[in-house]
Amino acid sequence: MARRPSSAPPIEEVLLALADAAWTGTVVVVQPRFRRRLFLEGGTLVGVASENPTEWLGQFLVGASLIDEEQLRQGLAGQEAAAVPLGVVLERSGAVDAAQLDRVLTAQAREVVCALFETPPLEVRTQDGVLPASHPRGLRLPLPELILEGIRRRIRRREVEGCLGGLEVVPRRVSSLEPPGLDAQAQRVLAAVDGSRDLEEIGLACHLPTFWVAEIVLRGVEAGFLAVRPAAAGPAEMSDELVLERAEELVTEGEFKRAWDLLRPLRSRPTHRDTFDHMEELLQRMETAVNRRGIGGSLVPRRLAAADAADRPLEPEVAYVLSRINGSWTLRQIQQIVPLEALHFAVIVDALVRRGLVELVDPSATPGGG
Structure with a gap:
């Protein structure tokens, strides 16, 4: 109860x-x-x-x-x-x-x-x-x-949520015309609008808080050169209990990125304390599991050839992390520069490894390593 x-x-x-x-x-x-x-x-x-x-x-x-x-x-x-x-x-x-x-x-x-x-x-x-x-x-x-x-x-x-239909939305361009006088920050946000990134993912790419992105997007909507659509259907229409039940199944199956995505809308709004505690328990299980899989900060991720020919499009946040992998930065160094929670970053890396797009290398075990 x-x-x-x-x-x-x-x-x-x-x-x-x-x-x-x-x-x-x-x-x-x-x-x-x-x-x-x-x-x-x-x-x-x-x-x-x-x-x-x-x-x-x-x-x-x-x-x-x-x-x-x-x-x-x-x-x-x-x-x-x-x-x-x-x-x-x-x-x-x-x-x-x-x-x-x-x-x-x-x-x-x-x-x-x-x-x-x-x-x-x-x-x-x-x-x-x-x-x-x-x-x-x-x-x-x-x-x-x-x-x-x-x-x-x-x-x-x-007010912004009322105008946009919430903050879980994906903006897209409906006109190539832009109002004059946009500052550099607004220009960067608009450059990141591609019809697939939601507001949080645009903020990730631009290193800006989601609310700041929402304000800029709303200006675009009101000026008539941007429109928005709901970011996803499904989890938002499920009860909290069903979301938690499905997320628990995904965690048990080792599908941590999918579980994270399912919980994300639930974590972004007010909720009952028992729901919060259940989410915290699932997140702790995920953290323990990815640690056991060796997603450690001292390892160096390296792109595999398959990364350039992924079998299906990558989500924007996954593509963003993949783009920061240069073969020399460690996981810890990458995680420090991207505005992602540590566990969010870890489940993305885990998903990249599971899809065969990235391998994790211990630099101390390679020629020339520390």
């Missing part, structure tokens, strides 16, 4: 109370798909952390065209080697300047907070006095302003 939905209070009530109390510590917000953390000092936001890879600093820097994927890979390697924040590594290397970094850190923090308002939380925890050892220099954002921005995002998301 289904348990009650989460009784967590609205996020605006929690944050406003913490601001009024000039509270210091960490706020942990659990939502159906991701966990996010806000770091407060005296009731002011001084840092954020998110499990959503599209909300990581490196993705914002690539999405803003301030660095490219190779610079991100080098920066992450420097971060790991020197144990200093990514932004510091990139600034020291000259990849970005202080003003650019501060601007992107602020945009990242605002987006993480706004994302908290898009889906009701399953759980909110506060850790009094607990802060990370370091946080972005100079980042001090008043919570009341962020709360208002978050409420506006919630309202705007509902």
Whole structure:
């Protein structure tokens, strides 16, 4: 029998109370798909952390065209080697300047907070006095302003969903004409519209949050040069119980990518806590299984000849990962630069291996390996 939905209070009530109390510590917000953390000092936001890879600093820097994927890979390697924040590594290397970094850190923090308002939380925890050892220099954002921005995002998301018929849609061009005055970000999104990618997959290709993509696509729809269709039929029409039952069958059969795809719409919307717990259990089983299959971070994926003549078209996200395989980057290095959850990335790699398109090589076991 289904348990009650989460009784967590609205996020605006929690944050406003913490601001009024000039509270210091960490706020942990659990939502159906991701966990996010806000770091407060005296009731002011001084840092954020998110499990959503599209909300990581490196993705914002690539999405803003301030660095490219190779610079991100080098920066992450420097971060790991020197144990200093990514932004510091990139600034020291000259990849970005202080003003650019501060601007992107602020945009990242605002987006993480706004994302908290898009889906009701399953759980909110506060850790009094607990802060990370370091946080972005100079980042001090008043919570009341962020709360208002978050409420506006919630309202705007509902408007965008109403106009597009939801965010699980695939845009396509219906006219070659484009309105004048499009900025570089909008131009990149429109260039990624191919009639097969959905909004999340376009965001993946452009290193942008899905909601930002939705706003740009809606402008195109309203201007009459884009149209949208539902991304998929089937799972959205099934009950949560049937989706979970079918996903469990796929996990048992070892079809992890198909199970992930089936669960994806369910993970993106509010749900009962028992449904959330069941999904978490299935995801844990998938993670354990792909680890047993050797989808390890130190291995180097290499394209096989069959990758250039796949027996059926590849899904956009699978093709995206395949395009980042260059025979020298390890799985860990590739996963760090693509805005995919670790398990999502792993099931894609597993699917590529199972289809005979990619092999995984241990560099230490090959001539010249480490």
